[in-house]
Amino acid sequence: MRVVVAMSGGVDSAVAAALLVRAGHEVIGVTLQLADLSRKGLGVSRCCSTTDVAMAGEVAAQLGIRHHVLDMERVFEETVLKPFVESYLAGETPLPCAHCNASVKFGELLTITSQMGAEALATGHYARLSREGGQPVLLRGRDTSKDQSYFLFGLRRNQLSRVLFPLGDMHKHEVRAVARWLGLPNADRHDSQEVCFVPEGGSYVQVLEKLAPDRLPGEGELVDPSGRVVGRHPGFHRFTIGQRRGIGVPDRRRLYVLEVRPSENRVVVSGREDALRRRLQLRSVNWLDGPAEGVLEAKVQIRSRHTAQPARVRLDIRGAAEVEFAEPVLAPAPGQAAVCYAGDRVLGGGWIVSAS
């Protein structure tokens, strides 16, 4: 069948494309130009730069497949970058990759896949899909250290039904081995660690400084949970909930950021015991496993590198949910996703609004 593969220039999507070619599919490589912040003067950003696009083109040429580069900067700016900025300025910790997956990669690109007459869209994500009774089931990737299912919880069933994850059953070292065996030019390229639009070796703060220079908060107070001032901070946008480093206040305990309060320009810090939360309120729940109602037991993951913990989930048919953990979890952050699993299986998830 005809398959569109989203090729970033990295080794994962290259191997995904190669495997589909070997399986006999008619493969079309598509590279999305999402945010070339180097053109916006932010130095060299790793993803979406000219070199990545060129690398994707080189891989496609070597595989003998068609390759198209699409300028999607505007839709990316509207649906990912701007909400990213707004989220930080509202004191949240955004999860841009999940938004990009839902609206760009598996949103607009899936429409494009149809327009190109292709039956499926494949990506190099480490996640698995199976079918049960005609319904797609999203599972964690076999390589749990690389698993990306957390970022994919927002995909609708009708989106998942037209998606392929060729790397879902592979480990990263196997992917690299395949890439070397095929002689792909990016076989030994280093992995990306950060969000794609954050410059190499830099931080998200630079992105905020670039995109919203006039709206960045100034200096403010660091307070403890009782409201007592314990220090100064250089701008609340530099702090994310759960952060431990760079707080700059001497304390015998290890301090965590508990809360960011934009309206007061304050950042609340305290010791670990004050950062524990048992309940989460979720919004915009996307449920993949049957109807989104009732109460169930699941393991819930609250950030990308977090081991899912047992919880009771109460689903509200209006798209909200409440999560109650069996044991308290450390520093859940509004803006991040809470994704519910049964074993490897993604049941669904929602966006964290608040924690208590």
Add this chain to the structure above:
Amino acid sequence: MTERCYLDWNATSPVRPEAAAAALDALRPGLGNPASGHTEGRRARQLIEHARSEVAAFLRVSQQEIVFTSGGTESNAAALWGLLASDGRPENRSLLLSAVEHPAVMAMAGEMERLGVNVERIPVKSSGSLDFVALEEALGRNPGAVVAIQLANSETGVLQDLAAVSKLAHRSGGGVHCDAVQGAGKVPMLVGAWGVDTLAVSGHKLGSPAGIGALFVRSGARLAPLIPGTQERHRRGGTENLPGIAGMGVACRMAALEVPRWQALAALRDTFEATLVDRLPGTAVMGSDAPRLANTSCVCLPPGLRGGVAVAALDLEGFAVSSGPACSSGVERRSPTVEAMGFGADAAERTLRVSLGPGTGEGEVLGLVAALERVWCRGKEGVP
């Protein structure tokens, strides 16, 4: 692969067999360096001067006014540099250029800006025609400015009133450069009547191999060389590209005779546009209110269908079209021209350019409409 249908003649024209033969012939033994004083050098020189006379005849100018370059981009760059640096002090000069100039001209203007030239972009109206009120105002602010204006826009085909631009620029004491890369050969070349000081043409758009172009420099115009050297009467250094020049000579000779064929494409283009608008509601034709090339159709597709996606999808269906100026990285970018015409970035992302050539038939353009309709419907249904 299925049979291909090439409807991207504004990007490049297929190489004419006659031009290819002439280029190959110029690679035969017995031809020396045109600068050499011996028989072999003289033969090469004759070949170049013969080609020069053909290019001059095509443009209806004198042979001494033609300088061979490596192509349209170099011709444009050499003209802008040459006019602005003619007195050795480009930082005291101003450059006015239309907001719809080709990226090659824009890029050189950017470089000149970096060197201290005051660069102003003159807007166009929604029709794509130059805003003459804005030009006059800009000339008022910058007397003696160099004005760069294209003959035809590569995306919309809209033709500019070169004679009127020249008149205003000259009255203000400045020079005029015309980028004629896109329009050359598609409309009669009345370079004398247009009154421009310099004019760029590219070989490959006319059916010669790529890598060759020419710059017309009006006799008497003062130009600093972009590439200094003794060749081309000190106007362009570097040993001449003999096969390219030979190919371009033949291409120009043939192109001069084909202008009516290009102009006759208007009927076919109109059929294409009428059928497309009828079959794909929400489609709009850009630049149709202005005089434009008869072979070029720039359409804004209905919401939901990106130009770049249409290009990729149509490629799979066997059609070669484009969504904007050809870009070396292969990125299908939104149309700078449509954006400059004031239609917004959204419309610019939905722009598709179809450019016909002699020999394009009704079946091909109707086939293209049918293919576009298929692509459009697939996207609406969300199933292949």
